[in-house]
Amino acid sequence: MDKDKMVAYIISDCTGKTAKNLMESASGQFPDHEIDMKTFTFVRSIEEIDEILKKAKKENAVIAYTFVKSEMRTHLNQLAESYGLKYVDMMEKPLNIISERFNTAPKEEFALKYQLDEAYFDRIEAMEFTLQFDDLNESKGYEEADIVLVGVSRTSKTPLSVHLSYLGYKTANVPLVPEVDVHPSVLENKDDKVVGLTIDPKLLNDIRIERLKRMGLGDDATYAAKERIDKEFEYADSIMEEIGCPVIDVTDKNIEETAVEVLSYFED
Template sequence: MSDTVKGRSFFHLHLVSDSTGETLIAVSHAVTAQYQGITSIEHMYPLVRTRAQLDKAISEIETSPGIVLFTLVDQELTQVLDEACHALGMPCLSVLQPIMSLFQSYLGTASTPRPGAQHILNADYFRRIDALNFTLMHDDGMLPENYEDADVVLLGVSRSSKTPTSIYLANRGIKTANIPLVPNMPLPRSVTKLKAPLVVGLFASPERIVQIRENRLLSLNATPDSAYVDRLAVADEVAQSRKLFAQNGWPMIDVTRRSIEETAAAIIDLYKVHRQKRAAEAAS
């Protein structure tokens, strides 16, 4: 049951994991986002792999009653946590168990319990690390001579979410370079001749760009640049960027009301089509 303090409702949310807890955090955030006006107070217990570690978590759960979500593959620890929550009268749910049961019924075989197995150092892991290194080295227009080695190249005016989107894509194993579009500064010629990477243009409404730029200047205690935050000047920047995207046949995405995750998902879809097209061209 949630409590109210100064007009705000909150509840305690206990996340118990035998790994980093990233799965629990992602799932719980996706659900709590659907409840407006209610805030979760998260209690995170990562790398719980012994009875002593679990007992410590249970003690804290008893002190701050709430919802308990867990990802434990050790059946003994799972049973201890289930019984403790039942005795305390608290709701307790294994986030992975329903999915694992579905997989088992379809595949006809049981899983092999491996705590933290999703974080194993395999080829996919190192591919993501390589993508992240590439993306950090090619942020904000750096090293243009390497753009042909990118999977995706993002273009957009200042404050159009290029860098955070690039980092998100890198975490998905996609090597991404991003290039700022600056008034009166031409693009490197190599950009319009790129063959291997998918080039995507990002833009937002002038009002949104101005708002973000003003907040950026305030955070830096910087003197406002009239052209940088002028509504008409920014509108012209955005219009010119969209004209450039259209002239080169580059797909463009309006990020005004999109989260970074939504923008990245749209780019990943475009990238899949781009790869299929290149594979077909190479085979013909």
């Protein structure tokens, strides 16, 4: 057996990151020696432990493990000892210390910290919806959305939509462009879910010029022309007035501030 080489088995009922990180930190103190680490994750049964330790015995591996269930820790300890293997339980002491402090037994549930609740899945669904209905103008987006944002280009509709979706709100956004008719469902706004966004025209002009520069285009393009911006605002104002929705001026507001104002219209 090579005295400068060691095999380490990292075994865990979850991702194994805790045991692996600690073993890597320890092995870093022995730069002249080779430590081959093999990781076994989401080990949730006695049978799996038996199979892994049979392999460990053949390689005379050192065992580092994290299990929340005392039954599995006890079984591994006894089996490792019968095989003459060195092992370290990286979960027992922290569990015992916390248990003694609170005078409460640990729940011994797998990956309790990482269990995903309903709110998590709702947020993921909202984010997927928002990305799907970014800059779309159709009835499905309106009907399924919790919030619908309307406004001219570069009024932060997309970043605001994404932020609201992270908070769990399905958010669609509709660009107001003179050449494109707004879908009747948005105009009707029967569920009062539409919120308009506006901005100082001069600031919008500056924002659009910067965008054109980043795109390698000249600042004299129609997109940033004052006449074009005035036309878009006139159209957007008329649409938002027809909808009868609240309008938020996003000038000098960050996304979080605007989101708070948007949500204030949906409070019970």
